[in-house]
Amino acid sequence: MHPELSKRLISRFRWIDPDPTGPHLVSDGSGWWRDPDILRRIGPALAAPYRTAAPTVVLAPEVAGLLLGPLVAVALGAGFVPAHKDGRAGSDPRRIAGPTTWADTAPDHRGRVLRLGVRDDRLGPGDRVLLVDDWVSTGAQLRALYELIAARGAEPVGAAAVVADCPPELARELRLTALLDAAQLDN
């Protein structure tokens, strides 16, 4: 769909090894944000499959979603709402001002169980919601976000991510479109 952008995303991506004694490499997408061409094109590319669905708002989780979500929202002429992640080391749940709806995640790709929260006055009936994230693995965050949308009486239109690191059946269930499959980042 976006062959030039896909090539560029692959070339700017790195796996890094933060702990040589640890079992996992960690994805490093910081090169994406450093590239002006990617920064300009990634929002419209993620938004493209959802233009006719006319979302009113993009909902995206911390941390990368706080950058990607607004890029997609601008491309769609929609608003943006952050989903707060609680349970992160050092997080302070008191920082969220006002009543907030929470949803627990299943264990995610790191085995963590988190809570995702959205402020009640930022999402409600009449909203058509597009979910956005940089990476989808187990789908734990997206499932919790769909729960939040339902709890707020809003309507989901689907989900857009840079990388789908999940089986196609799960992507279909999550109504997920992605710019890359994780297998393209193997080298």
Ligand SMILES: O=P(O)(O)OC[C@H]1O[C@H](OP(=O)(O)OP(=O)(O)O)[C@H](O)[C@@H]1O
């Ligand atoms: O499909 P899942 O298993 O739910 O995983 C997807 C999540 O993993 C990444 O966040 P991560 O927690 O690694 O980093 P962050 O909290 O710093 O954004 C990514 O940004 C997604 O939010």
